[in-house]
Amino acid sequence: MALKRGALVILPNLIGEAAVKENLPDAVEKEVASLDGLIAESETAGRRFLGHFIKDRAAQVPIAVFTKKTKDEDIDFYLEPIQKGEKWGLVSDAGLPCIADPGSKLVMRARKVGVKVKALPGPSxxxxxxxxxxxxxxxxxxxxxxxxxxxxxxxxxxxxxxxxxxxxxxxxxxxxxxxxxxxxxxxxxxxxxxxxxxxxxxxxxxxxxxxxxxxxxxxxxxxxxxxxxxxxxxxxxx
CATH class of the missing domain: 3.30.950.10 (Tetrapyrrole methylase, C-terminal domain)
Structure with missing residues (x-):
């Protein structure tokens, strides 16, 4: 069952050009289908990820780019729609977000301000x-x-x-x-x-x-x- 509204969902990505069905759990598709937006390291990588699951509307989902260059004082901007009740995903260019990845700063801030966080398993x-x-x-x-x-x-x-x-x-x-x-x-x-x-x-x-x-x-x-x-x-x- 997909997570309720108002949450940050940490989503696994493929490692290289591997097959989606063989490497990512079915739960990823269910969560992606109910997202209001996606936080990714680049818009190109984010659109590619969405295209694996919701190809027909991958171009319509809002994407916010979050990188190692994102300033700490700007992190709250990414959490504003979630605090208003929306569900956003967090994805890395490859593998698991927050592991050798800047997403950990976003998750830490989300926890401090009371945003619900969920992580799905995947390849590392x-x-x-x-x-x-x-x-x-x-x-x-x-x-x-x-x-x-x-x-x-x-x-x-x-x-x-x-x-x-x-x-x-x-x-x-x-x-x-x-x-x-x-x-x-x-x-x-x-x-x-x-x-x-x-x-x-x-x-x-x-x-x-x-x-x-x-x-x-x-x-x-x-x-x-x-x-x-x-x-x-x-x-x-x-």
């Missing part, structure tokens, strides 16, 4: 990668995007490995697809040979793949071509 490249890696899912830390400049990036890699060895917690990170190859090389150059490195790419797509091997083994194998392919990197131990 981070969780799928952790499941597929074989590394510890009991304790883990997600670091998001790492520093772009090499000196702080190398420092961060070594800090994550030190933490992993001390606590056993799997360390998870992502990178812009066009820099995946560079990150893989830096990980192999700076991690200890006995550290386990897992890389998962193109999750939920026909081209999905992944490897979990020691750094020493990685250095002996042909490296996968990761540039321009959404990937998740994990380091851990047995």
């Amino acid at each position: 490249s981070i969780m799928l990668s952790l499941q597929l890696s074989g590394l510890s899912g009991q304790h883990f830390t997600f670091h998001g995007y790492l520093p772009k400049e090499h000196p702080p990036l190398i420092k961060k890699i070594r800090e994550m490995e030190k933490t992993m060895k001390a606590t056993g917690a799997t360390q998870i990170m992502i990178e812009a697809p066009y820099r995946n190859g560079s990150l893989l090389n830096l990980l192999l150059e700076n991690l200890a040979d006995d550290t386990l490195l897992s890389v998962m790419w193109d999750l939920t797509l026909p081209s999905e793949g992944g490897m979990t091997e020691s750094v020493a083994t990685w250095k002996k194998l042909a490296k996968p071509q990761l540039d321009k392919r959404p990937s998740v990197f994990l380091i851990g131990k047995e």
Whole structure:
């Protein structure tokens, strides 16, 4: 049953050009059909998402663009129609909103002002990668995007490995697809040979793949071509 009026609904999106029926629960279609508006990272991505479910009126649904550049003082603007009784959805460009995504600021504010919030389950490249890696899912830390400049990036890699060895917690990170190859090389150059490195790419797509091997083994194998392919990197131990 669709949520009552006056609510913010956190909606899952596809990871890449995957099949909707195979990757998103039926409840998403029901919720989208009853939305008064959608909050998205871009209007193009928002219209594409709506088109999966309400193609005949996807162009008529109001879309409010919310990004990491949205100022804190502007957040209440997005909640005004919800506080007046409307139901709006929150969607990310891919996967789950609020995970490596600016939507968390909106949800926090919604809770503070008493707006009802609901989240629907869906695909997460981070969780799928952790499941597929074989590394510890009991304790883990997600670091998001790492520093772009090499000196702080190398420092961060070594800090994550030190933490992993001390606590056993799997360390998870992502990178812009066009820099995946560079990150893989830096990980192999700076991690200890006995550290386990897992890389998962193109999750939920026909081209999905992944490897979990020691750094020493990685250095002996042909490296996968990761540039321009959404990937998740994990380091851990047995």
